[in-house]
Amino acid sequence: MKYVTIEDIEPGQILGKTVYTANGTVLLSAGMQLTVYMISTLKRIGVTVLYIEDQLFEDVELEEEVVSPKLKQAIFREMYELSQSLKSGKDFNTASIATNVDMLLNSVLENKDVALHLAEIRTADNAEYIHALNVCLISSMIGINMKLNPSQLKELAIGALLHDIGKAVPESRVPLEKGKEHHTWRGYEMLRQKREWSLLVAHIALQHHEQLNGSGEPRGITGDAIHQYAKIVAVANTYDNRISGNPLTGIPPMLPHEACEQLMAASERELDRDILVEFMRIVSIYPNGTSVRLSTKETGVVVRQHRGLPGRPVIRIVRKTDEDLEIKEVDLSSETTVFIEAVLS
Structure with a gap:
């Protein structure tokens, strides 16, 4: 593949x-x-x-899925129905969301050693729901690495899944005072009314665009004033936005390694360094099936991963000769002087 x-x-x-x-x-x-x-x-x-x-x-398979296709479909359907309900002025089913989050967390815990590859194909219609799921997945896996307890993980996962809920809430439904028009405030006001959930879920929606140096939105708060959950979701949200791009503004999607480089460059300035370290331990930088050029000037395709060495996968190189095809594999975990020089489109 x-x-x-x-x-x-x-x-x-x-x-x-x-x-x-x-x-x-x-x-x-x-x-x-x-x-x-x-x-x-x-x-x-x-x-x-x-x-x-x-x-x-043909033997190259995508990295093992952290969440099954069936559960992904259920969450996409849930998020679609939630969005439609909010846009039409109706309420949404918190119990159903909590049940799906429980199933997602169970799946993540069972597959916590799998390198995360966000492989869903996005369209203009499904992009917001894939984004919600991806942010939830990334945040949950980071939370597990950071040893959050089950109760904390559930708060984090629900808040991550609903971090952009404010974008679906009509202005007429949650009128806000001047200066609080940002979608984060609208999401906060909606979620804080849900007494069955911790208020921290609402604070994730409010704070996920804040940055350590105070340059974020909506309040420009800094450092420890930003809750840990929101710092985790900020990393997940920033990464997924980078790899998805923005067709409305003409911003093209980045490749995973490019997005990771940008996130690391923002360490301690915009994003929390310790959280970024945990993020880099879970993500697949060069996913299987990616075409690359090596420092030897050979071109090939990533075919296998090494857990804990996201930047050193196995590359299959295929050369056409006069009579046949010559195939070899380069394992970058052992070929320490060879590097991936570029990712090819």
Whole structure:
């Protein structure tokens, strides 16, 4: 399987990973042969990358999923229904959200040693729900690494999943005083009314755009005034925003290693250093299927990972000779003088 930009997809290629709609139903199933119409439709709805099956890399599988496709679909559906309820002025089901979060946390705990690869294919319609799930996943895994207890993990996970809830709340439903128009205030006001949840859940929605140096929003608070949960969600939110880009502003998505470099550059200035260290321990920097160029000037595809060494995967290099194909693998964990020089589109 290979990770390919939509512009490089050709009719006849086989889709390697299912694409979902906003409400969690299947749009295109893995294994389908792509047609000109399908590719055109995917471009139109905002898809930028796909996983494609390739005979030379048919044994290459995506990293193990932290959460099952079935649970992901349930959470997408939950977030879609929540958003629609809020936009129409209705309430949402906190018990159902809590149940899905419990299942997600159980899954994360069972797979806490799996390197996190955020592989869902985004469209213009499903991007906000994939973002909510990704931020929840990243935050939960960081929280586990930081030894948060079960009660704290649940508070963190619920707040992370609902961190952007304010964007779905109509202004007429939660009128705010002047200077508090930011979506973080709207999310805070909505969530603090939920007595079944800790007030800290609401503070995650309020503070996840704050930065250590006081340059964040909405209040410009600094350092220890920002709750630990919000600092964790800030790292998760920043990373997922970087790798997804913003089609509305024309900001293209970054590759995982580029996003990680930007986050580390913001250490102790905008983002908490200790949390960033834990984040770097869980994320897959060069996901399986990624095409790369090595410092030897050879090009290949990432085929396997080493837990704890996210920057030193195994690369398969395929060369065409006059009579046959020459295939070799370079294990960067043992080839210590060879480095990934660039990620290729």
